[in-house]
Amino acid sequence: xxxxxxxxxxxxxxxxxxxxxxxxxxxxxxxxxxxxxxxxxxxxxxxxxxxxxxxxxxxxxxxxxxxxxxxxxxxxxxxxxxxxxxxxxxxxxxxxxxxxxxxxxxxxxxxxxxxxxxxxxxxxxxxxxxxxxxxxxxxxxxxxxxxxxxxxxxxxxxxxxxxxxxxxxxxxxxxxxxxxxxxxxxxxxxxxxxxxxxxxxxxxxxxxxxxxxxxxxxxxxxxxxxxxxxxxxxxxxxxxxxxxxxxxxxxxxxxxxxxxxxxxxxxxxxxxxxxxxxx
Amino acid sequence: xxxxxxxxxxxxxxxxxxxxxxxxxxxxxxxxxxxxxxxxxxxxxxxxxxxxxxxxxxxxxxxxxxxxxxxxxxxxxxxxxxxxxxxxxxxxxxxxxxxxxxxxxxxxxxxxxxxxxxxxxxxxxxxxxxxxxxxxxxxxxxxxxxxxxxxxxxxxxxxxxxxxxxxxxxxxxxxxxxxxxxxxxxxxxxxxxxxxxxxxxxxxxxxxxxxxxxxxxxxxxxxxxxxxxxxxxxxxxxxxxxxxxxxxxxxxxxxxxxxxxxxxxxxxxxxxxxxxxxxxxxxxxxxxxxxxxxxxxxxxxxxxxxxxxxxxxxxxxxxxxxxxxxxxxxxxxxxxxxxxxxxxxxxxxxxxxxxxxxxxxxxxxxxxxxxxxxxxxxxxxxxxxxxxxxxxxxxxxxxxxxxxxxxxxxxxxxxxxxxxxxxxxxxxxxxxxxxxxxxxxxxxxxxxxxxxxxxxxxxxxxxxxxxxxxxxxxxxxxxxxxxxxxxxxxxxxxxxxxxxxxxxxxxxxxxxxxxxxxxxxxxxxxxxxx
Numbered sequence: 001x002x003x004x005x006x007x008x009x010x011x012x013x014x015x016x017x018x019x020x021x022x023x024x025x026x027x028x029x030x031x032x033x034x035x036x037x038x039x040x041x042x043x044x045x046x047x048x049x050x051x052x053x054x055x056x057x058x059x060x061x062x063x064x065x066x067x068x069x070x071x072x073x074x075x076x077x078x079x080x081x082x083x084x085x086x087x088x089x090x091x092x093x094x095x096x097x098x099x100x101x102x103x104x105x106x107x108x109x110x111x112x113x114x115x116x117x118x119x120x121x122x123x124x125x126x127x128x129x130x131x132x133x134x135x136x137x138x139x140x141x142x143x144x145x146x147x148x149x150x151x152x153x154x155x156x157x158x159x160x161x162x163x164x165x166x167x168x169x170x171x172x173x174x175x176x177x178x179x180x181x182x183x184x185x186x187x188x189x190x191x192x193x194x195x196x197x198x199x200x201x202x203x204x205x206x207x208x209x210x211x212x213x214x215x216x217x218x219x220x221x222x223x224x225x226x227x228x229x230x231x232x233x234x235x236x237x238x239x240x241x242x243x244x245x246x247x248x249x250x251x252x253x254x255x256x257x258x259x260x261x262x263x264x265x266x267x268x269x270x271x272x273x274x275x276x277x278x279x
Numbered sequence: 280x281x282x283x284x285x286x287x288x289x290x291x292x293x294x295x296x297x298x299x300x301x302x303x304x305x306x307x308x309x310x311x312x313x314x315x316x317x318x319x320x321x322x323x324x325x326x327x328x329x330x331x332x333x334x335x336x337x338x339x340x341x342x343x344x345x346x347x348x349x350x351x352x353x354x355x356x357x358x359x360x361x362x363x364x365x366x367x368x369x370x371x372x373x374x375x376x377x378x379x380x381x382x383x384x385x386x387x388x389x390x391x392x393x394x395x396x397x398x399x400x401x402x403x404x405x406x407x408x409x410x411x412x413x414x415x416x417x418x419x420x421x422x423x424x425x426x427x428x429x430x431x432x433x434x435x436x437x438x439x440x441x442x443x444x445x446x447x448x449x450x451x452x453x454x455x456x457x458x459x460x461x462x463x464x465x466x467x468x469x470x471x472x473x474x475x476x477x478x479x480x481x482x483x484x485x486x487x488x489x490x491x492x493x494x495x496x497x498x499x500x501x502x503x504x505x506x507x508x509x510x511x512x513x514x515x516x517x518x519x520x521x522x523x524x525x526x527x528x529x530x531x532x533x534x535x536x537x538x539x540x541x542x543x544x545x546x547x548x549x550x551x552x553x554x555x556x557x558x559x560x561x562x563x564x565x566x567x568x569x570x571x572x573x574x575x576x577x578x579x580x581x582x583x584x585x586x587x588x589x590x591x592x593x594x595x596x597x598x599x600x601x602x603x604x605x606x607x608x609x610x611x612x613x614x615x616x617x618x619x620x621x622x623x624x625x626x627x628x629x630x631x632x633x634x635x636x637x638x639x640x641x642x643x644x645x646x647x648x649x650x651x652x653x654x655x656x657x658x659x660x661x662x663x664x665x666x667x668x669x670x671x672x673x674x675x676x677x678x679x680x681x682x683x684x685x686x687x688x689x690x691x692x693x694x695x696x697x698x699x700x701x702x703x704x705x706x707x708x709x710x711x712x713x714x715x716x717x718x719x720x721x722x723x724x725x726x727x728x729x730x731x732x733x734x735x736x737x738x739x740x741x742x743x744x745x746x747x748x749x750x751x752x753x754x755x756x757x758x759x760x761x762x763x764x765x766x767x768x769x770x771x772x773x774x775x776x777x778x779x780x781x782x783x784x785x786x787x788x789x790x791x792x793x794x795x796x797x798x799x800x801x802x803x804x805x806x807x808x809x
Binding site for chain 1: 337505599601623626630631633634635638639640641642643649653654655656730766
């Protein structure tokens with residue numbers, strides 16, 4: 001852990017990410033004002049002592065909305081990453097451990113999924129079951145599956161050529177056991193790094209899907225939904241757009257810095273210094 | 280005035296001192312060898328001289344070239360490296376640009392040096408000088424063999440007509456025959472051009488072959504220095520003495536071991552790799568193993584020797600059940616199999632020891648967990664007995680069972696190879712297949728590991744199939760030698776006879792490529808016939 005925190009970019013990124021996550025979690029138990037409290041009489045207030053960042057077109061407190069929106073964005077991105085890791089990593093490991101037609105199938109399936117952008121998948125799901133935050137989770141999650149399948153396969157391929165995997169085969173271990181005991185632990189660092197990158201992409205995708213009305217629906221809120229509500233008022237009340245926009249940017253930057261730092265800190269290929277750049 | 284003078288060179292990584300105040304001088308045209316084990320600081324010394332130290336390393340001390348200090352600016356240093364110092368690295372595949380033809384890479388090296396006062400060389404001339412044909416210049420690095428790549432590297436290093444050539448383990452990635460030729464080439468070129476050579480190696484015989492003077496490095500210090508004869512024939516320091524004695528192998532016991540009945544019989548095994556061309560049309564298969572038959576009696580030590588790529592490792596994989604034969608079959612203790620279908624009950628009787636002790640253990644798993652894996656092959660074994668079996672195997676290789684809780688990175692290469700042998704012994708096998716068991720180890724620990732193998736063989740009545748390209752090691756260990764070339768066994772016999780009177784061309788080449796023993800009188804200026 002001390003080795004991890006000796007990378008300044010990692011420390012900054014992780015602390016910033018955690019701060020946003022805590023802010024979001026706090027909204028579960030406390031927000032300055034309830035986000036469902038509509039008060040038309042107090043709409044479009046600028047920053048005041050009571051409303052630090054003002055109020056929106058329905059008189060709701062912007063700080064409360066941001067906290068709740070951040071939570072939604074994080075939850076959607078995290079669950080989408082969980083779907084990707086939960087399905088993609090086993091697929092990638094299976095492709096390496098069994099090879100042959102299993103590998104062919106996994107690769108063609110991921111090509112197939114890659115061919116559909118998350119937006120198209122989200123539209124498809126929306127037409128089938130109606131809009132909602134769950135749609136965004138599933139759509140982004142499906143898009144994450146081939147990403148993790150490929151990362152897992154790529155990492156596992158290079159591990160599988162090492163002698164200790166052959167030793168495990170000689171010891172009579174089955175493919176599944178080899179994948180779990182030997183391949184998975186050795187690619188965890190790659191998956192964690194990819195996970196942070198997919199988190200930040202997920203937050204962007206969630207914002208995009210909510211913005212076009214395919215994600216989170218009112219009265220729930222998310223950063224993308226706040227942007228959508230504010231866009232028609234941009235020239236009159238720019239703060240309503242700028243605040244959630246900056247918030248998205250800050251979260252994505254924090255996650256990216258954390259991801260870069262994690263890669264520097266735990267990716268064994270970089271840790272060897274410049275000895276092995278081609279390997 | 281000396282060409283290169285290094286005084287009190289210290290290289291540090293943070294607090295760790297890697298090179299600890301070494302001083303050396305190199306006269307024009309002199310050939311100096313630096314000998315040391317891995318981690319002794321010999322490569323860092325060379326990198327410090329050329330100012331190419333890896334990030335995080337700091338250097339102090341003085342380095343003078345022709346009496347002048349090395350320039351401090353990176354630009355001037357780069358020019359100096361280009362014009363005065365040529366470098367040849369260990370792994371030519373990664374040192375050559377994979378996207379450029381050899382000719383272009385050599386031409387680039389010449390171009391960079393176009394300000395040089397002396398007459399310019401051209402590419403064909405350089406190719407000829409390093410013994411390559413003109414057609415090789417039109418190829419890419421991956422189209423050349425290891426030896427040809429190393430020759431191309433040497434041609435690039437020579438392009439600037441340097442006064443000093445630094446060669447860092449230039450032959451340790453090459454097989455025996457190529458190694459001999461490349462060593463001869465380096466010695467020959469240095470003599471012809473009156474070029475100074477800094478030759479870094481762990482192989483005493485290679486150093487004796489090309490160098491006139493030698494410096495022995497141990498944990499960052501030079502422990503002994505002097506002429507090759509003086510240091511290698513009559514070493515003064517304990518450490519040098521140990522190195523020299525470790526590079527000699529005691530000849531094998533002359534009496535024949537009592538042999539049991541046939542344990543392993545390989546009958547006409549062929550392994551094909553099917554290939555397709557760019558249009559997915561099947562083309563002639565790659566056949567690394569071609570109709571090989573051999574038999575090994577129980578208690579026998581059989582060695583399989585051959586140049587790299589001759590199919591010996593593929594054959595071993597089929598025998599231990601990691602790969603399947605395309606044709607033919609194998610019988611182990613009367614049970615027939617083709618490779619992967621090796622019955623589980625038999626798997627515990629055949630073990631494999633891998634070449635590279637650094638990749639044969641899972642870095643995320645304790646040694647104990649890795650060692651207990653093969654015990655899955657004994658379903659009848661009571662789990663409570665596992666620790667006792669592990670302790671037995673670890674003690675057999677001369678290590679402390681308390682080490683089982685540690686992780687692979689805490690062990691040295693020699694210790695890891697002992698542990699790899701322990702893992703192979705844990706199921707109490709009858710046949711041990713050893714794939715180059717000592718070639719990845721430092722010279723000083725090779726002897727220990729071979730002694731251990733010989734002791735275990737006598738103690739447990741094991742049968743060995745040793746795969747190697749090192750004839751000296753084979754002569755010391757084996758009862759019988761099989762020589763393999765291009766997938767076929769071309770000659771076999773007792774090591775003493777086969778190496779004294781080789782019949783097949785390949786065996787003759789292998790025997791001729793053996794570097795002379797250190798105590799044999801040799802003329803350092805003579806270039807061996809290549």
